[in-house]
Amino acid sequence: MRKLLAVLAVSALVFAACAEDDDGAEDQPTAGATTAASCEKDSLNLFEDGQLTIAASNPVFPPWFQGSVAGSDWKDPSPESGEGFESALAYALADELGFTEDEVVWVEEGFNKTYAPGPKDYDFSIQEISITPKRAEAVTFSDGYYNANQALIALDDGPLQDAETLEELQSAKLGAQIGTTGLTFIEEVIVPDDEAAVFDDTSAAKQALENGQIDGIVVDLPTAFFITAVEIPKAEVVGQFESTPDVVEEEQFGLTFEKDNPLVECVNQALTSLRDSGELQAIQDEWLSETVDVPVLG
Amino acid sequence: MSLAGPPEGAGSIDPGLPPPRRPRLRDGLRAEGGRGALIATVSTVVFLAVVAVLVLNSPGWDRVRQAFFDGTDFAASLPDVLSGFWVNVQMFMIAEVLVLAFALLLAVIRAIPGPVFFPLRALSTIYTDVFRGIPTLLVILLLGFGMPALDLQGVPDSEMFWGIVALVIVYSAYVAEVYRAGIESIHPSQRAAARSLGLSQWKALRFVVVPQAVRRVIPPLLNDFVAIQKETALVAILGVREAVREAQIYSTSTFTFTSYVVAALLFLLVTIPLARFTDYLLDRERRRRQASSG
Secondary structure (H helix, E strand, C coil), rough: HHHHHHHHHHHHHHHHHHHHHHHHHHHHHHHHHCCCCCHHHHCCCCCCEEEEEEEECCCCCCCCCECCCCCCCCCCCCHCCCHHHHHHHHHHHHHCCCCCHHHEEECCCCCCCCCCCCCCCCCEEEEEEEECCCCHHHCCCCCCCCECCCCEECCCCCCCCCCCCHHCCCCCCEEEEEECCCHHHHHHHHCCCCCEECCCHHHHHHHHHCCCCCCEEEEEEHHHHHHHHHHHHCCEHHHHHCCCCCCCCCCCEEEEEECCCEEEEHHHHHHHHHCCCCCHHHHHHHCCCCHHHCCCCC | CCCCCCHHHHCCCCCCCCCCCCHHHHHHHHHHHHHHHHHHHHHHHHHHHHHHHHHHCCCCHHHHHHHHHHHHHHHHHHHHEEEEEHHHHHHHHHHHHHHHHHHHHHHHHHCCCCCCHHHHHHHHHHHHHHHHCCCCCHHHHHHHHHHHHCCCEEEEEEEEHHHHHHCCCCCCHHHHHHHHHHHCCCCCHHHHHHHHHHCCCCCCCCCCHHHHHHCCCCHHHHHHHHHHHHHHHHHHHHHHCCHHHHHHHHHHHHHHCCCHHHHHHHHHHHHHHHHHHHHHHHHHHHHHHHHHCC
16 A cells, blocks of 8 residues: 555656646747747747758658758758758748758658647648648648649559549549548549548558559649659559549648747748749749649549 | 476466466455455545546646547547448458467477478478567568569459458467467376377377367467457558558548547457456366366
């Protein structure tokens, strides 16, 4: 009995200590919130003073990230290269906010962790995350920075090679990556007879496609181009789907922040000025130019 | 080091010495009578209260409650997670039956005496070593994506098929060891007695050793069953939409975690009754031995 009480007392202390720790961590953002009105570099609500800490998944994928950097924690591609749409955008945003390239620090963050409750150890995360109202209850999104249409990839000699309409896809076995709009699109717009197969990443999906375990993959158009150009040369982009706002909202990628992080205001300002100056369009043209001229599946 | 070692302890055949009784949760209460029960109740209540106060007052609780324990999300994700769980149930029902048979075969092969059968015994040993040593997830990935890639005539390319095959391959290695422990715990005199009655080596194994061994290892067998039930979730990596994958789909599209709690509860619904049943069997076995020794 005495031993049990001792255990209880100790665990109570440990719990109390943990709770206190959390308190300390929680204080910082709230303190920053009151001074968020100005977007001067020195008054920004940052995770680490004097630097912009940005999270990305590891590995990152082209065309969103391209180019390698020697000695980087990311092999190839590395977000530190400044190449690829999202990397270039991140550095442009940093520049707009007054940071030099050296003051941009990249950290690894899995997709699942970006929306786990609790304090984040970065300022924002950039990894092609689509904005939805339901998701916005758990995290704070920036304004959208890219509109992505969904596209269908199929093998050159596969059953969907000549597909032209959505109806033709209903009898197909389709696959998508978990957490993507591609999956939502299959389930709510195409509604195939067979449930879609759901993979952790595009490498698993493309293996299943090559094995004939699925007939086609639905992904966003830029990723579709990369997959067919580099990873599965035997496959092609059959077509893209027009956004159907009444079923699936037009897919907009947004940066994710810890819920209610006031930094989002300043990042949105920077994003707006990049859009107004035409720089956002220029970055898009440089890294995602191939997405025109793809037939529309209707 | 062999799992069972020389027959002793649980394997004792001396009927005068039943194995020491396993202490059970309520034994402590019974021994101390009313006072014991009172103390246990009070300390349990105090403990739960302390934990509850700490958790509920933690600064992040509100957000955690929203993310993990939201009624709306619970109801919204339940139908999909439940239909996914049905896939898990199918997978473990099939896998468990096959494991039971295949593992016994492996264990019996390893128990066949005689130098002629050395290659068979070696094969069985190597099999166990290899498949007990590779993470289940890797076996699932290698078979699930590798076998269909071979493009062989007549080889199925269904992900669920290869998922089940991988589970059977891996768990047969574990369960074969459980069987072996049972077989080695049967005292050599049993086999000798059977042989002296004129039974062949094979028949001694078949009619005397194995039946006793299997009965003895039922609890650890059921333990491995619980493990298989949970491991069916790994087949999700191949694209199969079982409970955890369905929960993950809900989670990633809404940025909430309640669906994972739903999946966890569904697994508990199956594994806890099995655990109680294992306890019950253990109890019954113990009572039987005590009765026969009295």
